[in-house]
Amino acid sequence: MTARPLPLAAPAARGVDASGVHAFLDALEAAPDIEPHSLMILRHGHLVASGWWAPYTASRPQLLYSLSKSFTATAAALAEAEGLIDFDAPVLSYFPEFEADITDPRSRAILVRHVASMASGHEGETVDEAYATDPAEPVRGFLLLPPQRDPGTVFAYNQPNTYTLAAIVQRVTGQSLTAYLRPRLLDPLGVGEALWLRDGTGREIGFSGLHAATDAVARLGLLYLDDGVWQGRRLLPEGWVARASRPHIPTAGAMGERDRQDWDRGYGHQFWMSRHGYRGDGAYGQFCLVLPEHDAVIAATAATERMQDYLDLVWRHLLPAFRPGPLPGREAADGALRERLQRLALPPAEGGPVPPGRAGDWSAAVFTPYGGVCADQPTLTEVRVTGGDGDDWTLSLTDARHRLDARFGAKEWAVTEQPLPAAVSGGWADAGTLAVDVVFLETPHRLHVTCSLTDRTFTARWGTRPLHGRSLLALRAPRGAV
The missing domain is CATH 3.40.710.10 (DD-peptidase/beta-lactamase superfamily)
Structure with a gap:
């Protein structure tokens, strides 16, 4: 519409x-x-x-x-x-199949209004523990974690509260x-x-x-x-x-x-x-x-x-x-x-054109993570730089067996839509160093990638670290399987 x-x-x-x-x-x-x-x-x-x-x-x-x-x-x-939910009903009443498993009285006393207001009685975040306790049914995993306090008496910003409300x-x-x-x-x-x-x-x-x-x-x-x-x-x-x-x-x-x-x-x-x-x-x-x-x-x-x-x-x-x-x-x-x-715009990443006479050194160059593993993005295993015809350069990121190719230029953002919406800018700090930023346009996230020609390694660090998904290909709206 x-x-x-x-x-x-x-x-x-x-x-x-x-x-x-x-x-x-x-x-x-x-x-x-x-x-x-x-x-x-x-x-x-x-x-x-x-x-x-x-x-x-x-x-x-x-x-x-x-x-x-x-x-x-x-x-x-x-x-x-529509009469489908009662905020004063126990959460457990919507999951009767868990009745025999949930024995803690505080867990049984959690009401819908408690999970709606982050007041389940837990004193901290339990999302990882809930998923680990029962990966197949995180609501059950959450209810199996006894609250430290009576429901409705303490606030804790705790994702399973909202997850349970959504469920x-x-x-x-x-x-x-x-x-x-x-x-x-x-x-x-x-x-x-x-x-x-x-x-x-x-x-x-x-x-x-x-x-x-x-x-x-x-x-x-x-x-x-x-x-x-x-x-x-x-x-x-x-x-x-x-x-x-x-x-x-x-x-x-x-x-x-x-x-x-x-x-x-x-x-x-x-x-x-x-x-x-x-x-x-x-x-x-x-x-x-x-x-x-x-x-x-x-x-x-x-x-x-x-x-x-x-x-x-x-x-x-x-x-x-x-x-x-x-x-x-x-x-x-x-x-x-x-x-x-x-006219609002984020400034492109700093960097100049490839230094004179060095295009051949950079064209088709392959880089591996500095230290063997990219600390900020462990699934990122390889970076390639291809081009050499004037300012027409491409950065290729291999991540979790997927590849993201994106053109970049020193003076503007180059936007790509496939395999996911991203924008790239950057250039050469010197003859041996390329610095490029990749902005994932359906998220708040930006990845700073620096390649060293001397030892053929790269580093990559997040401006803000993604909280969902492990691969770069997950940094998009979920229109289909990643």
Whole structure:
């Protein structure tokens, strides 16, 4: 289906000062540890500013990581409204075949509302242990891990909570999350492609793995901002947004000393409370910020491990840009902002053309991992450089028996679609060193590859380390088997 575009408005017409948006963009692009990929700002129901840093584009689905959780909770709300789920029922009641195996009283006392609010009673992350305990049925593996505390008394950000909620939805509906959400949420919102990672059980995992465009995140945020009503039609059950967006369990101190400020405000139903409003968020800077006090939504994707720093920049620069009424006489400022947003781009990786007279040395050169194994990507076993005709060079990565070929140039990003969407740039630091960056365009991830002609070895390191899959070919939306 073709999505109807979000209604547009000039920033000033909706009380947004373009200078504040410029200040935010300046701060983002100056932050050494933040790589912005997309930004959408909505105010009073209208899209007032949006941009994508090339080679990222508006139409591509992005790996949302834990922002997926907010979509899972929305599916659970819809299933509750249809009488398929009871948030006050024991989790075990949806898996009666585990009845004889689950004997711990705390495990048996976990309710649906506990897993929806990260309050199963476990004191830490159990995802690896749950999968190891029962790879064929991770819900059973999770329930076989006795909580250290009574359910509902302690917060722990624990993936099997959301996985279990997602498994319940898929069990009671007989559908995948995306199939269930498509007619009830995604199509009414006008969300295009949405693809969710599955595990070995065949389930969509719920706690992560959803790939959708930034536009889908903006539309979900706007739906929540408007109390579950979309264009005059109620999509979410009345009262759900209030339930999802209030703290059910305190989180103060739960995330450690780092990243305290916006992770200390409490947790709702798969939404975090913030210093301002509430949010869904995902690893490395995938955000859906819902700001009822400003009647605004901010949807963004990025690559950063400093998510608190990103939020600090939003609070410092964007919030003051939200004014109580229209700002007359700002047409020139709005136009300048629009032009800037259309030009956004990540700088290509540094590097020059092949040094004079050295093209023959590099053409068809083969490189193996420095030290025998690539520490950051052990499945990456070989790099080839081919070319030699002017600036027409190709980098070939052999990873888990698959091969990724991509052209590269020193002055721009070269985009390839097969075998997966990627962009490459880079060049020669000197006669014996080639440095190339590979950006995996449906994820937040960038791989820095450096080849040494002297010893015919390469090194590769991640800017942000992927959390799903082992091979490079897994760094794409799950349209088919990898």
